Amino acid sequence: MSIIHQLPNLFTAARLVATVPLVRRIRGGRTGPGTAVGVGVWAATDWIDGTLARRMHWESTIGKALDPLADRAGISAIAWSLAKVGELPRRVPITVLIMDLATGVLTSKAAYRGRLKVSYLGKVRSAILFVAMVxxxxxxxRRGRLGRFPHALADLGAVLHMVAGVSYIRAAHLGNRSHRRH
Structure with missing residues (x-):
């Protein structure tokens, strides 16, 4: 496979690597327009890698494994950092982390076998969390009139994260039951 076909994976890897300086910047108390743009670019790479992979038929096994890892690790790390400096309520990263752990443990077999697909709700949840983090x-x-808007949006994202996680767990469980019958 040529390097051009690896572009989605390169965007995913860049997102994973970019998480570290973003977290350092936030934990250093440097929130503001530059950090918001950085988080926005970080989040946009999730859309870019997925769009490239699907539309250009450049999906890969490594991409299917790396993309959710980059998403989950990045969302957790950035949300924790924003909570640590008081920009998001702590309940949001706690909810995300607990649900990610439960979903990871309870769906790993189905995901490994390729029987777990990303849901529309999962995409909406991620988009809401991304906007909240930006x-x-x-x-x-810098928020002015928006005040606590990111908190409310992050709370909504956390609730949708739980609903999406439960639906993934349910789909994996039903898929495993169906798979055992055949």
Whole structure:
């Protein structure tokens, strides 16, 4: 496979690597427009890698494994960092982490066998969490009238994260039951 066909994986890897400086910046108390743009670019790579992979038929086994890892690790790390500096409520990263662990443990077999597909709800949930994190990364002085908007949006994202996680667990369980019958 040529390097051009690896573009989706390169975007995914870049997202994973970019998580570290973003987290350092946030934990260093440097929220503001630059950090918000950084988180926005970070989040956009999730759309870019998926779109390239699907539309250009450049899907790969490594991409299917690496993309959710980059998403889950990045969302957790960035949300924890934003909570640590008071820009998001702590309940959001706690909910995300607990649900990610439960989903990972309870769906790993189905995911490994390729029987677990990303749901529309999962995409909506991620988009809402991304917007909440970008808004929170802008910092309180930059939000103005938006005030606690990132908190409310992050809470909504966390609730949708639980619903999506339960639906993935249910789909994996039903798929495993169906697979055993055949």
């Amino acid at each position: 808004s929170a990364a802008a910092g309180p002085r």
